[in-house]
Amino acid sequence: MKAIEVIKKIAEDEAKKLHIVELGIVTSIFPHAGAGDKDNYECNVKLKNRDLELRKVPIATQHIGFTYVPNVGDLVLLAFVSGNINAPIVISRLYNDENRPPVNSAGEIVFESTDSKKAGARRLYMKFPGGIVLTITDDELKAEVGKSTVTIKTDGDITIESNAKLDIKSRGNTSISSDGDMSLTGENIRIQASGTIDIKGATVNIN
CATH class of the missing domain: 2.40.50.230 (Gp5 N-terminal domain)
Structure with a gap:
């Protein structure tokens, strides 16, 4: 050789x-x-x-x-x-024949967790340098921004909590309705309108 x-x-x-x-x-x-x-x-x-x-x-x-x-x-x-x-x-x-990808099209970014549904077992957690935190589990979606937190649960409950000022502004018509009871509580409450204020109810109690 x-x-x-x-x-x-x-x-x-x-x-x-x-x-x-x-x-x-x-x-x-x-x-x-x-x-x-x-x-x-x-x-x-x-x-x-x-x-x-x-x-x-x-x-x-x-x-x-x-x-x-x-x-x-x-x-x-x-x-x-x-x-x-x-x-x-x-x-x-x-991916393989047993574990196939989620349905998707060109140009799409799709995330579909394949883990079993167990409370607290699955979590998508994102934390940014500025302090914004986004947490998604099987039970709720929670967004934390500074001193404020918005929580949306899968049963439909929505909670907005803030240790700072909370403003709701609209340039159009605004309505708030509920099929259940509604309460408004605060140290001081002021209702002001540039036009007419109508208060209607089966019974109106003013103390």
């Missing part, structure tokens, strides 16, 4: 030892679920085409400050630093 053929054979053997990318199935997840835990956004992955499970595999993120740990059973794509099987990274998740 010529020297060049020997070198070629050695190069081919070494190339076979390198691991570039592999498909895997997530078997366990380790999100950073609390300030006191030591988990750092990792998961265990069983390689799809061989009987090998990789432990505590780091999960790549598109932006520091953004997290979305995969679910157990998700199909993921792994890359290996310098081709070393002991240095894997989950770089992406893939």
Whole structure:
């Protein structure tokens, strides 16, 4: 065998030892679920085409400050630093025949959580440097801006709370109606109109 053929054979053997990318199935997840835990956004992955499970595999993120740990059973794509099987990274998740993408069209951005419905188990949380916080769970949507909070619950209840001034202004007609009781409470209340004020009711009590 010529020297060049020997070198070629050695190069081919070494190339076979390198691991570039592999498909895997997530078997366990380790999100950073609390300030006191030591988990750092990792998961265990069983390689799809061989009987090998990789432990505590780091999960790549598109932006520091953004997290979305995969679910157990998700199909993921792994890359290996310098081709070393002991240095894997989950770089992406893939749809398949069992886990299909949500219905979407070109130009759309769609988010549809596939997690099971458990109160408090699912959460979309966004916090901005200026202090604005948006939290969405299965039970409610809450927007916090400075000293004010707006909460909309899935049962229809809406709550607006503020430790600051609250103004409602309209350049057109404004109406507030309710099929139930309505109350207005304050330290001082002033009703003012540039035109006529009509007060009607089956019984009108003025104390």
